[in-house]
Amino acid sequence: MSDTINVTLEVWRQPGAKAQGRFERYEMNGVSTHASFLEMLDGLNEKLINEGKEPIAFEHDCREGICGSCGFVINGQAHGPDRGTTVCQLHMRRFKSGTHLVLEPWRAKAFPVVRDLMVDRTSFDKIQAAGGYNGVNVGNAPDANAILVGKEAAGEAFDAAACIGCGACVAACKNASAMLFTSAKVGHFAMLPQGQPERYRRVARMFDEMEAQGFGACSWTQECEAACPKGISVKWISRGKRDYLKAKLVKDSGQSSDDGFAG
Amino acid sequence: MSWLVKTFTSHTGRKLLAGITGLGLVLFLVMHLIGNLQLFSSSSAFNEYAHSLHSGFLIVLADVGLLIAFPLHIGMVVWLAIDNKKARGAQGYKVANTKQKRNLAAVLASKSTLYGGLVLLFFVAIHVWHFRLQHESIANGTFGGGVGPGDLKSAVIATLSKPHWGALYAIGSLLTGWHLFHGIQAAFRSFGAYHPRYTPIIVKGGGALATIIGLGFTSMPIWVLLR
Structure with missing residues (x-):
C-alpha cells in the first residue's frame, strides 16, 4: 500500500x-x-x-x-x-x-446550514432545555455511593448518556427525525433514581419540543443506530415512546407543556 | 378533551393510531385469507362460506371496522409523511447510501412501506369494487361469470382466470406481504413495545406472518391461472 x-x-x-x-x-x-x-x-x-x-x-x-x-x-x-x-x-x-x-452537510429543516458543511444545531439545545436535566437543586455533589444504583441500570444509563449530540441520527434518517437523540437523553435519566420524579413530564416536554423544532417522526428504518458514532440502540426509541404514551395517556403529569416543571 | 386530541395528533400519537389500525387490518387479512383458502376445496365449501359470511353479523362488523380503520390508517400515515418530507428541508442529499448491516430486504421494506401502501390503495379500491360492491350481482349470477345463483366460486375463478385480473391480484397480494413485512413489527414499535426476549420474536413472527399472508393470497390467482 x-x-x-x-x-x-x-x-x-x-x-x-x-x-x-x-x-x-x-x-x-x-x-x-x-x-x-x-x-x-x-x-x-x-x-x-x-x-x-x-x-x-x-x-x-x-x-x-x-x-x-x-x-x-x-x-x-x-x-x-x-x-x-x-x-x-x-x-x-x-x-x-x-x-x-x-x-x-447534515440535511434537516431543524439544522439550517450556517456555512458550507456547518449546520446550526440550536434545535438540539432547545430539546435538551425543555427537560433534559434535573429540575431540583441538589446542592453539592453527593458521595459516589450515597444513592445506590444497580450495575445493570448504571450500565444502561451510561449507554444512553454516551450520546454526544452530533446529529448524525437526524442526518441519516429519511425523515430527519431526532428520535434517537431525544430518546437517548430521555432514557439516560429514566434509568436512574435521580431521574424518576420528573420522568414523565420530561419525556412529554422533550418529545413535544422535538416536534415543535420541525424534526420528522420515526419510521423505524433504523438508519440512526447504524449512523450513531456511539452505537446508541434504537431500543431507546421504544422506551421513549412507551414513556411518552404513558405520560400522555396514563400519568397525571406531563399532559401540558406548562405544568410547573422546575427551571 | 384537548389533551386527548393533542396526544393523538402528536407524531407518537399518530403513529400509535396507525399501528393499532394497521394491526386491526392484519387481523382482518388473516380471517380473509382463511376464508378464501376454501377456494382450493373441491366441494362447495367456498360458496357455503361466502353465503354464511354475507348472511351473518361478521360482514357488518368487517365493513364497519374497515370503514373506520382504513381511512384512519391512511390519514395518519399520510399526515406523518407530509411532516416527514418537510423535516428534510428544501435541499436533499445528492448521494443516497446506508450504514446498515441488516439484510437488504428488511432495510428496503422499511423505507418503501409508505410507497407500497399508496400503491395498495389503488389495488384495494379495485378489489372492493370488484368483489364487495358487486357482491349481490355476483351472488345472483348476473355478474362475474358465475354458473348460477350463489355460485361465487365459479365467478371468482372466471374473474381470476383473465390474465390481466389474475396478474393484478397476484401483484396486489405480493405487495400486501411486502407492506406488512415492515408494517407488523413497526406497529409494535409504535406502541413502545421493546423487550430483549420478545422483540426478536415479534420481528421474526411479523416477517413470517407477512410472508404467509402475501404468498397465501398470491397462491389463488396463480392456482387459477395454472389450472
Whole structure:
C-alpha cells in the first residue's frame, strides 16, 4: 500500500445561511494515508487560503471522537463509511486512490446550514432545555455511593448518556427525525433514581419540543443506530415512546407543556 | 378533551393510531385469507362460506371496522409523511447510501412501506369494487361469470382466470406481504413495545406472518391461472 493517495472531492459550498449553495470540485493529490479526514480538509483549506479563496467551513473541536462537534455526510453516509466513529476519527487509509467523495452537510429543516458543511444545531439545545436535566437543586455533589444504583441500570444509563449530540441520527434518517437523540437523553435519566420524579413530564416536554423544532417522526428504518458514532440502540426509541404514551395517556403529569416543571 | 386530541395528533400519537389500525387490518387479512383458502376445496365449501359470511353479523362488523380503520390508517400515515418530507428541508442529499448491516430486504421494506401502501390503495379500491360492491350481482349470477345463483366460486375463478385480473391480484397480494413485512413489527414499535426476549420474536413472527399472508393470497390467482 502506497503512503499517499489522490482523491476527488465534491464539496457543498454555501457562503451563508440565506445564500444559494452549490457543489465544487477539488482535486487532492498526494494525501498521506496516515492523515485523518479533517487533516486532509485542513490541507485543502491551506491550499485554498494560499490561492486567496475562501476555506471550507466545517465544525470540529476535540478530534478524538468524543465532543460531538464534527460531522458531515460523505457519499451519503453520516460521518463517512466507518461504523461507530465520528468523521474526525476517520482516516484516509480507509479510501482507495482515485476515490470520488461527495461531502454534504447534515440535511434537516431543524439544522439550517450556517456555512458550507456547518449546520446550526440550536434545535438540539432547545430539546435538551425543555427537560433534559434535573429540575431540583441538589446542592453539592453527593458521595459516589450515597444513592445506590444497580450495575445493570448504571450500565444502561451510561449507554444512553454516551450520546454526544452530533446529529448524525437526524442526518441519516429519511425523515430527519431526532428520535434517537431525544430518546437517548430521555432514557439516560429514566434509568436512574435521580431521574424518576420528573420522568414523565420530561419525556412529554422533550418529545413535544422535538416536534415543535420541525424534526420528522420515526419510521423505524433504523438508519440512526447504524449512523450513531456511539452505537446508541434504537431500543431507546421504544422506551421513549412507551414513556411518552404513558405520560400522555396514563400519568397525571406531563399532559401540558406548562405544568410547573422546575427551571 | 384537548389533551386527548393533542396526544393523538402528536407524531407518537399518530403513529400509535396507525399501528393499532394497521394491526386491526392484519387481523382482518388473516380471517380473509382463511376464508378464501376454501377456494382450493373441491366441494362447495367456498360458496357455503361466502353465503354464511354475507348472511351473518361478521360482514357488518368487517365493513364497519374497515370503514373506520382504513381511512384512519391512511390519514395518519399520510399526515406523518407530509411532516416527514418537510423535516428534510428544501435541499436533499445528492448521494443516497446506508450504514446498515441488516439484510437488504428488511432495510428496503422499511423505507418503501409508505410507497407500497399508496400503491395498495389503488389495488384495494379495485378489489372492493370488484368483489364487495358487486357482491349481490355476483351472488345472483348476473355478474362475474358465475354458473348460477350463489355460485361465487365459479365467478371468482372466471374473474381470476383473465390474465390481466389474475396478474393484478397476484401483484396486489405480493405487495400486501411486502407492506406488512415492515408494517407488523413497526406497529409494535409504535406502541413502545421493546423487550430483549420478545422483540426478536415479534420481528421474526411479523416477517413470517407477512410472508404467509402475501404468498397465501398470491397462491389463488396463480392456482387459477395454472389450472
